[in-house]
Amino acid sequence: MVQDIVESGSAADVTFDGVWCVFEHRSGRLVHALEEVSFTVPAGQFVAVVGRSGHGKSTMLRVLAGLQPPTTGAALINNVEVLGPAAERSMVFQQDTVFPWMHVRDNVEFALKARGMAKAERLVISDRTLEHVGLTDFADSWPRELSGGMRKRVALASVMAAGSNVWLMDEPFGSLDYFTRRNLHELLLEIWEETHKTIFFVTHDIEEALILADRLMLVREGKLVEDMAVDLPRPRDEDVRASPEAVALTKAILDELGIEDSSAADISEAE
Amino acid sequence: MTTEIVHRQAPPEAIAAAKRARRRAVIGRLVLSIIGVILAVIAWQLLADQQGFALPSPIDASRDIRENFFSSTYLEQKGLSDGGGYTVHLWATTQNVLIGVALGSALGISIGLLSLRLPLLSEIVNPLAAAFGAAPIFVAAPFFLIWFGIQPSAQILMVGFYTALLMYIFSRRAGENLDAGYIESALTLGGKPGSIFRYIYLPGTVPEIAGGFRIALAGAWGLEAIAELLGSQEGAGFLIKFFATAFVVNGMISLVVLLGLIAIFFDRLVVFGVSRLTRWTESGRQLAL
Numbered sequence: 001m002v003q004d005i006v007e008s009g010s011a012a013d014v015t016f017d018g019v020w021c022v023f024e025h026r027s028g029r030l031v032h033a034l035e036e037v038s039f040t041v042p043a044g045q046f047v048a049v050v051g052r053s054g055h056g057k058s059t060m061l062r063v064l065a066g067l068q069p070p071t072t073g074a075a076l077i078n079n080v081e082v083l084g085p086a087a088e089r090s091m092v093f094q095q096d097t098v099f100p101w102m103h104v105r106d107n108v109e110f111a112l113k114a115r116g117m118a119k120a121e122r123l124v125i126s127d128r129t130l131e132h133v134g135l136t137d138f139a140d141s142w143p144r145e146l147s148g149g150m151r152k153r154v155a156l157a158s159v160m161a162a163g164s165n166v167w168l169m170d171e172p173f174g175s176l177d178y179f180t181r182r183n184l185h186e187l188l189l190e191i192w193e194e195t196h197k198t199i200f201f202v203t204h205d206i207e208e209a210l211i212l213a214d215r216l217m218l219v220r221e222g223k224l225v226e227d228m229a230v231d232l233p234r235p236r237d238e239d240v241r242a243s244p245e246a247v248a249l250t251k252a253i254l255d256e257l258g259i260e261d262s263s264a265a266d267i268s269e270a271e
Numbered sequence: 272m273t274t275e276i277v278h279r280q281a282p283p284e285a286i287a288a289a290k291r292a293r294r295r296a297v298i299g300r301l302v303l304s305i306i307g308v309i310l311a312v313i314a315w316q317l318l319a320d321q322q323g324f325a326l327p328s329p330i331d332a333s334r335d336i337r338e339n340f341f342s343s344t345y346l347e348q349k350g351l352s353d354g355g356g357y358t359v360h361l362w363a364t365t366q367n368v369l370i371g372v373a374l375g376s377a378l379g380i381s382i383g384l385l386s387l388r389l390p391l392l393s394e395i396v397n398p399l400a401a402a403f404g405a406a407p408i409f410v411a412a413p414f415f416l417i418w419f420g421i422q423p424s425a426q427i428l429m430v431g432f433y434t435a436l437l438m439y440i441f442s443r444r445a446g447e448n449l450d451a452g453y454i455e456s457a458l459t460l461g462g463k464p465g466s467i468f469r470y471i472y473l474p475g476t477v478p479e480i481a482g483g484f485r486i487a488l489a490g491a492w493g494l495e496a497i498a499e500l501l502g503s504q505e506g507a508g509f510l511i512k513f514f515a516t517a518f519v520v521n522g523m524i525s526l527v528v529l530l531g532l533i534a535i536f537f538d539r540l541v542v543f544g545v546s547r548l549t550r551w552t553e554s555g556r557q558l559a560l
Contacts, residue, residue: 065459087461097456101474101551110470111460142551155456162460 012078012088012165012198014041014064019073021059021222033059034070035222041215043165044196048203048213048230051257056222057202058094061168064200065091077166087111090164092155094171098143105130105139107154111162129157133187149180153187160191169201173208185211189235206253210246211236218256226256327521332528335521340529345522351513361529363423364507368495369537371427372488375434380480382435383442384472388464393443400439403432409497416502426498426506433494434487441483445476478552481545488541492534 021034034056041047049057062068063075066085075082077089090111099107106113108126117125130136133153143151152172159167173181189212192199203209209216210230218226230249232240240246281289312329319328327335336357339345343356352359386393403411412429419425453475457467499508507526514522 065455067455067458085455085458087459089459090461091456091459093452093456095450095452097450097452099453099457099471099475101477102470110457110462113470114457114460114462114466144551144553158460168459 013043013076014166014198014200015039015076015079016060016063017074017076019060019063019070019075021056021063021068022071032222034063036073037222037224038073039217039224039227041198041200043198045215046192046199046201046213047215047217048201048209049217049219050203050206050209050253051219052204056219057204058170059222060219061091061170061200061202064166065089065168067091087115087162088164089166089168090159090162091168091170092152092159092172094174096143096148096151098151098154098158100143102143103139104135104141104143104146104154107143108157108161110158125161126157129161132160132191133157147180148176149184152176152180152184156184156188156191160195165197167197167199169199171202171204174203174205181208188212206250207241209253210241210249216253218253220257226253228252325520327524331521332524335525336529339522339525345519346510349513351510357507357510357526357529360505360507360510361526361533363505364492364495364499364530365533367423367426367506368430368488368491371430371495372434372491374427375431375436376438376484376487378431379435379438379440380442383439384446384468384476386439386443387446387472388468396439400436403436404440412498412501415498421502421504423503423505426495426503429498430491430495434491437487437490438480438483441486442476442480445479445483446472448479449475478545478549481541481549485538485541485545488537489534492530496530 016037016039019034019037020032023031023033025031037056037060049060051057059068063070064077064082066075066082066089069083082089099110102110105126108129109122112122112125126139127136130139133156135150135153135157138146138150143154146154155172173184176184185208188199191197201209201212210232214230216226216228216230217224218228228249232243232246232249236246315326315329318324319326319331339356341356341358342354343352346352346356347354382392382396386396411432415425415429415432419428449472453471454467457471462471495506496508496511499506500512503509507530511523511526514520514526
């Protein structure tokens with residue numbers, strides 16, 4: 001069981017309490033990356049944060065990760081304010097951040113090494129984690145010897161081994177081909193269904209959000225414009241995604257994200 | 272319905288062809304290196320054949336090396352050795368270079384990487400590095416001689432100073448160039464400053480630092496020789512200066528060639544070491560071939 005693999009804790013409640021993130025541009029113009037965002041996510045929920053590029057999705061995740069302090073307001077995990085990065089909130093990034101100078105196993109064991117765990121104990125956890133993501137045979141490989149999809153599996157395994165309660169995923173599969181992405185969706189859902197970690201998954205791909213999440217947060221121009229449940233049955237295969245409910249949900253998302261205003265939004269972003 | 276793909280082992284001729292292709296690539300590189308050396312020797316011979324050009328031929332140089340390498344009557348007569356030949360002076364040069372580069376690298380890399388963690392240190396060192404980096408090291412050479420005399424320590428310090436400066440700049444740049452994504456990923460996996468420094472900064476900066484180290488080592492041979500030319504009682508540079516004043520051109524060219532060969536030998540050693548340390552990079556893999 002995956003639950004045996006993870007080192008500590010289970011899932012965690014996540015709260016955003018009136019979070020503002022404001023940056024001053026060199027020109028003196030103020031950019032509202034996040035504008036008074038508030039929500040509460042109960043432990044174990046799979047949340048997809050959907051929106052166009054540059055509208056604040058990643059900033060939301062970075063605030064949760066503790067990599068970006070909010071200008072005002074607070075992010076809270078189990079009612080404790082986030083004041084900096086910690087292993088309880090691990091992140092899988094869009095870009096490849098698997099450490100290329102470490103073998104696959106060492107990557108998976110990084111979090112365990114960082115907290116000073118003994119080698120024998122680390123080995124047990126990394127063995128089981130690698131087995132779960134299907135990389136047992138690649139434990140001693142260099143990341144450069146793996147495909148993009150396999151490197152994402154390494155990133156997932158690292159977060160699993162770290163024992164994080166909240167998984168923050170910033171468009172993690174965005175650079176992968178369709179088939180690899182689908183395989184990773186299945187793997188992620190399998191892990192989530194067993195561990196029931198709280199997952200925040202940023203994506204601009206509506207189909208991906210509908211396959212994975214049971215709650216959607218739509219972000220536009222730094223504001224949380226819609227927070228909706230995804231009540232589609234699981235597993236969400238092609239038939240479910242083609243159902244009238246899914247189509248209606250997709251249309252609602254497109255309407256809310258202001259797709260028809262896309263050219264105007266692009267111009268304002270470029271400014 | 273998905274068609275199941277069954278993989279078969281490649282036929283023996285395909286495996287043999289793949290092995291041949293790799294062997295050919297390695298041999299090809301070796302052959303090109305040998306051709307390069309042969310062309311250099313031919314060019315040297317052609318230059319030596321020119322009338323009025325005070326350059327001994329490769330054959331003259333090899334004869335001179337053979338006669339004076341381990342023991343040299345000429346050097347003994349001139350009081351420049353106690354029975355040993357060029358080896359005594361080449362060893363002195365090699366020793367100074369290796370000690371200077373080792374000390375300078377340790378200092379430069381330590382300060383360079385530490386300054387990434389301690390902003391105050393970088394505030395202090397950066398202007399100094401910029402000032403000394405802008406002034407050619409040869410300008411500083413006479414000061415080292417005045418301060419430390421014509422002792423090996425003066426040359427070691429000069430090589431060490433130059434190496435430390437270069438390695439500081441390379442280490443800092445390597446740290447700054449390290450993708451911030453790795454640091455952020457490590458932070459969210461629970462990395463603390465100590466573990467991030469040990470497991471991320473140190474290994475992640477090796478390729479760029481190693482590149483700087485090769486440059487520093489290559490430059491150190493020339494710098495040491497020049498320091499010896501300016502004022503020393505032993506070493507290849509000292510001997511070259513002596514030969515120049517006595518117009519012993521065979522000896523001069525022999526020492527230049529020998530010093531070059533020693534520099535190449537140590538560069539190859541460094542390349543071997545770097546290839547072991549950077550196997551995780553594509554270039555490290557190629558170096559290791």
